[in-house]
Amino acid sequence: KNEVEQSPQNLTAQEGEFITINCSYSVGISALHWLQQHPGGGIVSLFMLSSGKKKHGRLIATINIQEKHSSLHITASHPRDSAVYICAVSGDMNYGGSQGNLIFGKGTKLSVKP
Amino acid sequence: NAGVTQTPKFQVLKTGQSMTLQCAQDMNHEYMSWYRQDPGMGLRLIHYSVGAGITDQGEVPNGYNVSRSTTEDFPLRLLSAAPSQTSVYFCASSYGGGVGTNYEQYFGPGTRLTVT
Numbered sequence: 001k002n003e004v005e006q007s008p009q010n011l012t013a014q015e016g017e018f019i020t021i022n023c024s025y026s027v028g029i030s031a032l033h034w035l036q037q038h039p040g041g042g043i044v045s046l047f048m049l050s051s052g053k054k055k056h057g058r059l060i061a062t063i064n065i066q067e068k069h070s071s072l073h074i075t076a077s078h079p080r081d082s083a084v085y086i087c088a089v090s091g092d093m094n095y096g097g098s099q100g101n102l103i104f105g106k107g108t109k110l111s112v113k114p
Numbered sequence: 115n116a117g118v119t120q121t122p123k124f125q126v127l128k129t130g131q132s133m134t135l136q137c138a139q140d141m142n143h144e145y146m147s148w149y150r151q152d153p154g155m156g157l158r159l160i161h162y163s164v165g166a167g168i169t170d171q172g173e174v175p176n177g178y179n180v181s182r183s184t185t186e187d188f189p190l191r192l193l194s195a196a197p198s199q200t201s202v203y204f205c206a207s208s209y210g211g212g213v214g215t216n217y218e219q220y221f222g223p224g225t226r227l228t229v230t
Contacts (some may be wrong), residue, residue: 002156024154031215031218032214033215033218033219035219035221041223041224041226042184042221042224043204043206043221043224044126044221045218045219045220045221046217048216048217048218048219052218058150086157088156088157088219090216101159101162101172101173101213101215102157102159102219103156104156104157104158104160105156106154106156107156108121113122
C-alpha cells in the first residue's frame with residue numbers, strides 16, 4: 001500500500017468549476033506539501049501546512065491530522081490551472097514516520113477546458 | 115536570486131558512461147535533495163544533505179554518489195550509467211533549520227537523462 005494516495009488520478013473540468021483534489025496518507029507526519037508541476041515540467045510549491053487551512057488566491061488547502069487527509073481546492077478554475085498537482089508528506093519520527101524525507105503521491109493531472 | 119539551478123537540461127549517455135548532474139542554490143539553504151521522476155510513479159528521493167559535509171541515502175541511492183563540499187552546490191554523480199537510470203532528475207532545497215522537509219521546497223528545472 002502506498003503511503004500517500006491521491007485521488008482522482010485524472011480530472012477534467014470546465015472553466016469556472018470548483019475543483020477538489022484529495023490526499024490521504026498512512027504515516028505520522030510533521031508537514032504536508034502541495035506542489036504544482038507545469039506542463040513544461042517545472043515544480044513549484046503551493047502550500048506547506050501542518051494543521052488547519054491555508055488560502056492563496058483561488059487556491060485553498062486544508063488538512064485533518066486525525067483523519068490523515070488533506071484537500072486542495074481550486075475555485076473558479078481556469079485553463080492556466082491545468083497541471084499536475086502533487087501531495088507530499090514529511091514523516092514525523094515520533095509517530096513512526098521517517099523524519100527528514102518527503103514521501104510523494106503520484107500526482108493528479110488536471111485539465112481545465114475553456 | 116537565481117533560486118535552484120540545474121545543468122544540463124538534457125543529456126544522452128551510453129551504458130557504462132559516467133557523468134555529473136550539477137545543482138546549485140543561492141538562498142543559503144541547508145537542506146538539499148535529489149529526486150528522480152519516472153512515469154506512473156511519484157518523485158523518489160535519491161540522496162539528501164542537511165548541510166555542508168553531511169549527506170545521506172534516500173529511497174533509491176544505488177548507482178549514484180553525492181558530495182556537499184559547500185552550502186551552495188550538491189552534485190549528483192552517475193558512476194556507470196544504466197538504461198534503468200533514464201529519468202527526469204530534480205534537485206530541491208529548503209531552509210532546513212532542523213528538518214528540511216518542514217519548510218517550503220524550492221525545485222530546480224530538472225534534467226532529462228536518457229541512457230541508451
